Amino acid sequence: MILxxxxxxxxxPLSLSIAAVVTAFSMAAALGLQTLTNLREDQGRNALxxxxxxxxxxxxxxxxxxxWLAYSLLRGPEGGGDAVWILxxxxxxxxxxxxxxxxxxxxxxxxxxxxxxxxxxxxxDETPGRVSAVDRDEVxxxxxxxxxxxxxxxxxxxxxxxxxxxxxRFREILLGGVLVTGAILAxxxxxxxxxxxxxxxxxxxxxxxxxxxxxxxxRRMQCPLPDGDSEIGRLGQQFAAMLSALAQKESLERQMxxxxxxxxxxxVAAGVAHEVNNPLGGMLMAxxxxxxxxxxxxxxxxxxxxLERALRQIQASVSALLVEARADLRTLTRDDLEDVKTLxxxxxxxxxxxxxxxxxxGSAIHIPAAPVRQLLLNLVLNAVQAAQxxxxxxxxxxxxxxxxxxxxxxxxxxxxxxxxxxxxxxYPASRPHTQGLGLWVCYQxxxxxxxxxxxxxxxxxxxxxxxxxxxxxxxx
Amino acid sequence: MSSPCSRRxxxxxxxxxxxxxxxxxxxxxxASSQPLRFGLTPVVLDDRIGFLAAWADWIERQxxxxxxFVQRSRYREILDLLLQxxxxxxxxxxxxxxxxxxRLDLIAVPRFRGRPLYQSYFIVGADSEIQRLHDLEGRxxxxxxxxxxxxxxxxxxxxxxDGRDPDRFFRRTFFTWGHPRSVEAVAEGLADGAAVDSYxxxxxxxxxxxxxxxxxxxxxxxDFGFPPIVAGPALxxxxxxxxxxxxxxxxxxxxxxxxxxxxxxxxxxxxxxxxYDDIARMAGRITGGEGA
Numbered sequence: 223m224i225l226x227x228x229x230x231x232x233x234x235p236l237s238l239s240i241a242a243v244v245t246a247f248s249m250a251a252a253l254g255l256q257t258l259t260n261l262r263e264d265q266g267r268n269a270l271x272x273x274x275x276x277x278x279x280x281x282x283x284x285x286x287x288x289x290w291l292a293y294s295l296l297r298g299p300e301g302g303g304d305a306v307w308i309l310x311x312x313x314x315x316x317x318x319x320x321x322x323x324x325x326x327x328x329x330x331x332x333x334x335x336x337x338x339x340x341x342x343x344x345x346x347d348e349t350p351g352r353v354s355a356v357d358r359d360e361v362x363x364x365x366x367x368x369x370x371x372x373x374x375x376x377x378x379x380x381x382x383x384x385x386x387x388x389x390x391r392f393r394e395i396l397l398g399g400v401l402v403t404g405a406i407l408a409x410x411x412x413x414x415x416x417x418x419x420x421x422x423x424x425x426x427x428x429x430x431x432x433x434x435x436x437x438x439x440x441r442r443m444q445c446p447l448p449d450g451d452s453e454i455g456r457l458g459q460q461f462a463a464m465l466s467a468l469a470q471k472e473s474l475e476r477q478m479x480x481x482x483x484x485x486x487x488x489x490v491a492a493g494v495a496h497e498v499n500n501p502l503g504g505m506l507m508a509x510x511x512x513x514x515x516x517x518x519x520x521x522x523x524x525x526x527x528x529l530e531r532a533l534r535q536i537q538a539s540v541s542a543l544l545v546e547a548r549a550d551l552r553t554l555t556r557d558d559l560e561d562v563k564t565l566x567x568x569x570x571x572x573x574x575x576x577x578x579x580x581x582x583x584g585s586a587i588h589i590p591a592a593p594v595r596q597l598l599l600n601l602v603l604n605a606v607q608a609a610q611x612x613x614x615x616x617x618x619x620x621x622x623x624x625x626x627x628x629x630x631x632x633x634x635x636x637x638x639x640x641x642x643x644x645x646x647x648x649y650p651a652s653r654p655h656t657q658g659l660g661l662w663v664c665y666q667x668x669x670x671x672x673x674x675x676x677x678x679x680x681x682x683x684x685x686x687x688x689x690x691x692x693x694x695x696x697x698x
Numbered sequence: 699m700s701s702p703c704s705r706r707x708x709x710x711x712x713x714x715x716x717x718x719x720x721x722x723x724x725x726x727x728x729a730s731s732q733p734l735r736f737g738l739t740p741v742v743l744d745d746r747i748g749f750l751a752a753w754a755d756w757i758e759r760q761x762x763x764x765x766x767f768v769q770r771s772r773y774r775e776i777l778d779l780l781l782q783x784x785x786x787x788x789x790x791x792x793x794x795x796x797x798x799x800x801r802l803d804l805i806a807v808p809r810f811r812g813r814p815l816y817q818s819y820f821i822v823g824a825d826s827e828i829q830r831l832h833d834l835e836g837r838x839x840x841x842x843x844x845x846x847x848x849x850x851x852x853x854x855x856x857x858x859x860d861g862r863d864p865d866r867f868f869r870r871t872f873f874t875w876g877h878p879r880s881v882e883a884v885a886e887g888l889a890d891g892a893a894v895d896s897y898x899x900x901x902x903x904x905x906x907x908x909x910x911x912x913x914x915x916x917x918x919x920x921d922f923g924f925p926p927i928v929a930g931p932a933l934x935x936x937x938x939x940x941x942x943x944x945x946x947x948x949x950x951x952x953x954x955x956x957x958x959x960x961x962x963x964x965x966x967x968x969x970x971x972x973x974y975d976d977i978a979r980m981a982g983r984i985t986g987g988e989g990a
Contacts, residue, residue, distance in 0.1 A: 289872030290840075290879060293888055323887035327838050328870040 235414030242406045250399025261388050269381045273367040277401040284377045285595050292318035306382040354534050360384045403472050424448030440468035495540035496524050502537050519649045538592030554591040573610040582620040588693040593667040600660045605632035631685035645677050733764035733908050737776040737788030740876040743860050753957050760944040769988040773845040783932035786966035792923045796978040802928040806945040806966035817896040818848030818919035824912050837890035839868040847977050851917050853893035855980040884913035901962040923973035
């Protein structure tokens with residue numbers, strides 16, 4: 223892919239490389255300049271030493287008019303070396319030089335070097351040799367050494383010092399710098415590239431993840447986020463915290479919506495319940511009256527009990543729809559649970575479903591009987607309906623850790639995840655054909671009992687897990 | 699003449715020590731005898747210490763007597779030592795020889811290119827615009843040595859013959875104290891022109907062609923007698939005969955021939971002093987020759 227120049231994946235290794243190059247060149251330049259300074263100092267010192275060493279013989283050469291002696295001395299073993307040497311006689315004419323073609327014998331120095339400052343009238347001083355800086359004709363420094371014999375000046379020795387001899391060394395230093403830089407770059411570039419990727423990778427992840435916020439449900443967003451103690455790691459952690467806060471907010475909102483719906487449904491239910499409760503009360507009273515007025519045989523007695531429990535279930539169901547509805551606080555018994563099995567039996571047969579029923583509860587369970595009966599019946603009927611046509615339903619009930627645990631699972635079509643989310647809503651849009659209030663009422667009951675209910679699917683199996691807290695031993 | 703007179707820097711290293719090579723050489727036959735003191739003026743051989751040692755060795759073996767080469771930077775110094783008897787013999791220029799004819803005896807004359815003769819060359823820089831001798835007027839000129847024929851006497855005579863004053867013709871002159879140095883001075887641009895010994899120039903051209911290639915021969919003089927080997931007053935007649943015999947026979951012996959070849963000479967021959975009459979005639983007409 224083509225990365226824009228603004229990408230840190232490019233900028234990081236590039237910055238590293240530029241830093242390396244700048245460093246290497248700065249080092250080379252600093253070394254070079256330092257070397258140059260040292261070399262210049264050495265050159266000046268050497269020239270001065272040489273000038274002093276030659277002075278005596280040059281004075282003699284001047285006195286004896288021995289041009290060759292002066293010349294051969296200036297010429298030295300290597301043609302004079304780096305510096306240009308000029309010997310002037312008393313009248314300022316060139317007597318000898320190691321550049322004889324440039325500085326002709328007998329030529330006046332003023333015509334040879336017009337820029338040369340006029341020699342000041344010298345106070346008689348036996349050691350006025352000095353090196354001063356000039357910058358003309360590639361001459362960088364100038365050594366002027368007046369030659370004295372017996373108190374009077376007989377000539378002057380001039381050395382023109384240039385940087386030319388150092389250029390090759392400079393080139394070497396520069397070449398060295400370039401080579402070192404190249405070597406460093408060869409190492410740094412791949413490292414920088416990898417480092418850049420490592421550093422920038424988490425940022426890219428984060429950026430991608432952030433881009434998804436608002437488009438996806440934060441509760442279900444799967445983001446690989448950077449971790450660790452680095453700044454980016456902290457950023458990732460903060461972002462993860464933000465995501466979870468978002469998810470929390472989302473579910474809170476959903477719960478609020480659910481509560482509002484509950485309230486609306488509750489109001490409807492309250493009206494209905496009021497209408498239902500009156501005749502229901504009459505029917506229960508009629509059964510009661512009948513029992514008191516007539517002796518009943520055993521079969522009639524069982525029928526009466528069944529009728530009464532069914533009527534009370536209706537009463538309790540209606541109560542369950544009402545937030546303020548108060549069911550009877552009769553304590554749940556094992557029979558209540560077994561009743562559910564009996565009550566569901568017709569549906570089970572009709573739906574051709576096999577049932578596994580496992581009730582591991584003791585006789586008395588400290589929890590209101592009516593809502594639990596309603597809850598269990600609803601869930602079992604719901605499961606039977608889902609497993610319709612040769613499916614299987616399994617119910618397991620037990621108490622554990624002071625909780626009543628119920629597990630109802632069925633085979634059949636799996637519930638898609640998006641439906642699973644709206645499962646407990648009343649009259650869910652995704653399931654218009656089902657009885658709308660079933661799971662909604664279950665949810666309500668569980669909520670009122672302070673418990674939890676959740677649905678999960680596992681392959682073909684749909685499972686409802688209910689946990690209801692039991693009241694403390696104090697009998698209601 | 700000049701050439702051997704003021705030979706050049708080669709020898710300078712030798713000269714610096716003052717003595718040559720033969721010092722420690724002991725003669726197997728007559729170890730106790732006094733060494734033969736042989737004066738040399740700076741010759742082409744200056745950086746040829748090995749050669750001089752070999753030559754001294756060779757003479758020693760022939761002569762049965764140690765030989766010491768003595769070198770000085772000025773021809774005049776060798777001549778003075780010779781005349782004072784502090785040297786037995788010396789290889790000098792024809793010009794001082796003719797001036798001291800009465801006190802010096804001709805031992806042998808080297809033969810160069812088949813003849814005991816040489817010339818004086820006027821040389822200028824190879825790329826110089828100077829085409830004729832008179833173009834050198836107002837220029838810088840290098841003399842070899844005031845006791846040199848080819849490097850001083852002849853060029854002055856040549857200018858005088860043209861009606862020029864050799865002391866005014868050039869803008870500035872100086873002495874290099876050696877023909878090879880004169881060649882260097884012209885090659886390196888120190889002087890615009892110089893007069894040098896043809897033998898030295900040709901020998902340099904053989905051994906250091908890169909040096910002579912920077913010069914160009916402007917004019918050649920007539921032939922003069924080659925710088926001779928002469929005996930001073932200190933050398934006895936038998937010794938003169940002995941050394942003469944040795945030198946004349948050098949060409950007949952293989953080792954001696956190789957040494958002559960190194961010297962770029964054919965042989966040594968015996969000549970009469972009238973070989974140097976031309977130089978004597980010039981010297982008679984030029985008074986300035988005594989200068990320096």
